[in-house]
Amino acid sequence: MTDAVGSIDTPDAQDEVPESKKTRKGGKRAKKGPLKRLATFYRQIIAELRKVVWPTRNQLTSYTTVVIFFVAIMIRLVTVIDYGLNHAAKYVFG
Template sequence: MSDDGAKGNGEDEQRPRRPETAAGRRARRRAAGDEAKQPAAVGASKAGRGSSASKPAKGKGSGTAATKRDDEEKRSIFARIARFLREVVAELRKVIWPTRKQMVTYTAVVLAFVAFMVALVWVLDWVFAKAVFGLFG
């Protein structure tokens, strides 16, 4: 099956394309985050301005850092490792991965730079070896 059949239904014209730059992806993510936060912010502002009932409790109540630390120490080593791995996976999902074209470009630049530096060090080593041999002969 070709991709042309899927594109012919008119859905691609309505859906925005994926941004090609990191700045475009950040802007898209910010816009999506603002849309998700907006209903809650509107509801909170209508709930009664200045009322303390809508504000979360601060201070020595539940959820303090000491309580969380005590709970963390009580967990087994396996539970802590599992939590760590879940957090690693969550962070990796936030990474903006380069496209194949970007990766090929970055790899070529790195290889060219490394080849240049190897040649430079080889030339300097050869020059200094000749100078030392000529001086102390």
């Protein structure tokens, strides 16, 4: 009987990894101490925060107003649906 392509019994040639390629142990992180890594982490945080485009006060005010308005509408919608389902359940189940 012939084996199917990619069967478990016969591994493909692509699955075999040559032993000459060994994975590196450690890398750059293993060479640094914990305090040096922490300092690098904080430097990276500061660098990323400098890239952020912060909204202006007018944009922030308008975005906040839109969010509050949307949340108020959603609260009203859920309240109306809940009220309707409550009355429907009382009507059906007595």
